[in-house]
Amino acid sequence: MNILVAPDSFKGSLTALEVAENIKEGIKIAVPQAKVELLPMADGGEGTVQALVDATGGQIIKTKVTGPLGAKVDSFYGLLGNNKTAVIEMAAASGLLLVPKDQRNPLKTTTYGTGELIKSALDQGAEKIIIGIGGSATNDAGVGMAQALGAQILNAAGQQIGFGGGSLDQIAKIDLEGLDPRLEKTEILTACDVDNPLFGQNGAAYIYAPQKGADSKMVKKLDQKLRYFNQKLIEELGENINEIPGAGAAGGLGAGLLAFLEADLKAGIKIILELLNFEKKLENVDLVITGEGCLDAQSLNGKVPVGVAHAAAPKEIPVIAIAGSLGPKADKILAEGVNSYFSIINKPATLAEIIDQTPELIVSLSEQIMRTILLVPGTEK
Numbered sequence: 001m002n003i004l005v006a007p008d009s010f011k012g013s014l015t016a017l018e019v020a021e022n023i024k025e026g027i028k029i030a031v032p033q034a035k036v037e038l039l040p041m042a043d044g045g046e047g048t049v050q051a052l053v054d055a056t057g058g059q060i061i062k063t064k065v066t067g068p069l070g071a072k073v074d075s076f077y078g079l080l081g082n083n084k085t086a087v088i089e090m091a092a093a094s095g096l097l098l099v100p101k102d103q104r105n106p107l108k109t110t111t112y113g114t115g116e117l118i119k120s121a122l123d124q125g126a127e128k129i130i131i132g133i134g135g136s137a138t139n140d141a142g143v144g145m146a147q148a149l150g151a152q153i154l155n156a157a158g159q160q161i162g163f164g165g166g167s168l169d170q171i172a173k174i175d176l177e178g179l180d181p182r183l184e185k186t187e188i189l190t191a192c193d194v195d196n197p198l199f200g201q202n203g204a205a206y207i208y209a210p211q212k213g214a215d216s217k218m219v220k221k222l223d224q225k226l227r228y229f230n231q232k233l234i235e236e237l238g239e240n241i242n243e244i245p246g247a248g249a250a251g252g253l254g255a256g257l258l259a260f261l262e263a264d265l266k267a268g269i270k271i272i273l274e275l276l277n278f279e280k281k282l283e284n285v286d287l288v289i290t291g292e293g294c295l296d297a298q299s300l301n302g303k304v305p306v307g308v309a310h311a312a313a314p315k316e317i318p319v320i321a322i323a324g325s326l327g328p329k330a331d332k333i334l335a336e337g338v339n340s341y342f343s344i345i346n347k348p349a350t351l352a353e354i355i356d357q358t359p360e361l362i363v364s365l366s367e368q369i370m371r372t373i374l375l376v377p378g379t380e381k
Contacts, residue, residue, distance in 0.1 A: 001379075002284050003027060006039040007291040008304035009047040010324050013358045016040035016047060017054040022359050023289055023322070026366025030374065039281055041290070041304045044132040044191025044268020049078035049087050052130075055276055056081035063120050065093045065113035066148070068137040070163055073098055077117050085128045085275070086121035090114045090250060091135035094144075096212060099137045104213025106139035106205075106222060107166030111253055115148025122180060128187040130271055131257065133250035139165035139209050139222050141198070141229050142256015150178040151260060165205075165251065168225040174236040176260065183261060190257050191268030193302040196248035198241055198255045199226040204248035212251070226252055233259050269307030278311050287373075288312050288319045289366070295341055296327025309337030322365055324358065342369065 005023045009016040020038040027034055040055045042048035053060055058080040067073035078087040091097065093113030096104070114131075121129050138144070143153050144163055152175035153161050161167040197203050205214070205222035214222060229252070230242045239259055241247045246265040247255040257263035273279075282288070290308040292299065299306055305321040312319050321333065321341040333341060344361035345354060354361070373379055 001031060001034045002286050003034055003036045004039060004281055004285045004288045005036060006041045006278075006288060006304075006308050007322070008041050008043065008293070009051060010291075010293040010358060011046060013293065013324065013355045015054065016042060016051040018359070019291060019362060022362035023291075023366045026363040027370050029363070029367045030370035034370075037281065039276060039278075041276075041308065042268070042272055043302055043304050043307065044193065044271060045134040046089065046091065048132045048191070048268070048272070049076065049089050049092070052080055052087050052272070052275070053078040061120065061124065063117070065116040066110070067113055068094050068099050068109035069103060070110065073113065075113065075117060077121060079121070079124055079126065084126060085130065086124065086126035087130045087132075088114070088117045088121065089132045089135075090253065091132075093117050094138050095135045096137040097135065104137065106137070106164070106209050106212045106214050106251060107218060108164040109138045109212070110140055110144035110163035111136075111138050111142055111256070112144035112148045112163065114253070115145035118145070119149060119180060122182045122186065126186065128189070130189045130191060130275070131263070132191040132268060133253050133257075136250035136253060137212055138253065139204060139212065139214075139226075139251035141165070141168060141204075141226060141252030142260060143168065143229075145253065145256055146179070146260040149180050149183065149260075151176050152178055165222050165225055169228040171229065171232045174232060176237075179260070188257065188261050188263040189271050190246075190254065190263045190265045191271050192246040192249045192254055192265040193268055194249050195245035197243055198230055198247040198252055199223050200242075202248070204252045207248070208251060230255070267302050269302050269304060273307060273311055278308075282312060282315050282317060285317055288317055289322065289369070290319060291322040293324045294327050295321060295323040295325075295330040295333060297329040297332065299330070299333050300336065305338055305341075306333055306336045309333070313337040320369060322362065322369075324354065
């Protein structure tokens with residue numbers, strides 16, 4: 001039996017590779033002769049860098065960058081095994097978790113550090129850069145990122161505008177002549193799983209700024225500044241970004257990546273499946289086991305188990321999903337190609353106890369899944 005093990009991480013507990021290794025251990029207890037291939041997965045969100053580094057034999061590059069509030073912070077990105085592809089999580093430089101709750105203010109927070117990560121990746125020789133843009137603390141439309149890469153985003157006095165979404169309406173001129181010339185030869189893919197416009201009731205400010213520290217007055221102000229920013233893009237670059245799906249992602253970073261770096265915005269899971277040549281990995285596979293920390297309604301929105309199931313469906317390969325927990329509407333994944341799903345929890349326990357026991361719980365569940373499969377007459381071992 002040939003089995004492909006392709007889970008996401010169990011956030012707060014195990015990396016995707018660790019989950020995969022535990023699943024394999026359980027499989028081998030029940031079916032020692034099974035051929036098991038491990039393929040750590042991600043969806044473009046937290047854990048993507050580690051998963052892709054592990055899947056390709058790459059390396060984590062550690063560096064210091066400008067954090068959301070302007071002070072230096074420790075950060076990282078991944079250089080994959082081909083030494084030509086870099087993977088960045090913008091949250092590692094410009095994320096909400098880098099800002100204390102009492103200091104969260106999207107009028108002030110910047111994506112400058114994300115630009116510094118991109119520049120560092122270029123210094124490493126990256127020819128393709130994948131950027132996950134979830135978990136942002138910012139609402140600056142990617143202006144800080146562009147400034148870090150050499151763009152001149154100038155006010156009426158001919159000076160660079162300041163950090164944060166609060167400065168967007170100070171823009172008088174946008175000059176991209178100074179952008180790092182290496183960007184012209186670099187493919188930039190943005191993992192984006194939302195379709196919000198840049199501004200308006202469904203835009204970056206109204207939908208996402210409140211979780212970044214904005215009150216109702218600040219939300220209106222930010223939205224007005226994003227409208228001004230879009231108008232300057234039209235005037236200076238001839239581009240109307242607002243209605244492009246995903247422009248409002250990450251406080252408008254989606255728009256900035258489109259306007260300044262000509263990036264492509266795609267669903268994160270699709271980028272990862274293509275990058276890992278997932279369709280090729282399915283050749284001669286009899287069973288796929290996938291999983292994530294929690295299976296629930298959100299699993300339908302571009303998460304790993306459903307993405308894996310969609311990829312396996314044309315080849316009619318059965319897919320089993322395991323999870324740390326099951327939330328509301330977890331059963332909806334059955335209509336998306338997942339054949340069955342299970343929680344690792346086998347008795348009442350506290351969250352801390354479950355997290356501590358996750359490795360052995362995954363091993364045990366995986367073993368029992370395989371023992372059940374072996375009960376079917378004619379099952380190849």
